[in-house]
Amino acid sequence: MKLYDSALAPNPRRVRIFLAEKGLEIEKVPVDLAKAENRSPEFLAKNPLGGVPVLELDDGTCLAETVAICRYFEETRPDPPLMGVDALDRARVEMWNRRMEFEVFLPIAQVFRNTHDFFKGRIPQVPAWGEVCREAAEKRLAWLDEVLGERPFIAGERFTIADITALCGIDFGRVTGIRIGSDQKNLARWHEAVSGRPSAGA
């Protein structure tokens, strides 16, 4: 089994942290996004959409999409649980992970895609959309600060995939100047705690 990986992109980091929290080590194959290796015919045969990460199983089966890969490991290595512990909790963690994806990670990624030089000439950029997403992301960080005033982790008392998604999204925001506000004490406390886990460096 191997993971097609990139040190630069935020999605592969989500899987690496997830694996580290599970205590799993698997072979990683770096994909050079700057050289568009993810657009090569060999890579597109593994994932026709060209995204990383991709998990290749020993029989050649390829799984794309970050959370699909995480789900595979949650199913095959349940401990420690990172996606909930019973029916309602699994639904709650799904809700919070999706909120972190759609309200934090995605707008921050859209700012990068639509305003950063890396994507100039690679994709059609709409800077005005990047600015709408920047405002949306900053508003959501303020909301997240309130949420984290009520509990230690995003989905409750326990570290979950929702914390991983938020951490990777927020850290990726640095590239485009999106940061935790100096008045966002709860968010800063949470960020320090999750960044201090050994998995954060994976």
Added chain:
Amino acid sequence: MKLYDSALAPNPRRVRIFLAEKGLEIEKVPVDLAKAENRSPEFLAKNPLGGVPVLELDDGTCLAETVAICRYFEETRPDPPLMGVDALDRARVEMWNRRMEFEVFLPIAQVFRNTHDFFKGRIPQVPAWGEVCREAAEKRLAWLDEVLGERPFIAGERFTIADITALCGIDFGRVTGIRIGSDQKNLARWHEAVSGRPSAGA
């Protein structure tokens, strides 16, 4: 238990179809989005982000996010399975559902949000971004037509949540003129099949 619902929005339809496929009937409470009922303090207490659908359990617990609600029902009423039948299959269905969300449903929704009069004055619209999303959605429908040349349903031999996501996304595209191309025979065959299931009218 009750579902806060809207007949106009595509996300609540995903949950209604999911429930119909499971053979579940639950109380539905209509939320008038045109009158911004989803922005009322009462509704924001159920979902601070203001989105529909929301599932309210009998103890008052509220679950937001379409797929989180579906997961709750998949866990509590496993038959028929709509999110996979074993570890690898659940990961594959997750992959395909996410591809349908991020590559089909989301760009189609972005075309609506950024170009349609409904959202004028409600949110900051960036029509140029809507046009980028329109091209992306049309390109993905062509890809989906190829995918459906190889199998009856999006994730394989079985109807799953990925079909529901794609159906609700594609049907929502009609409002902004996004349609299955006359040359997309596989996609048209699939669309006729899934639209013909009793659940599609839910």
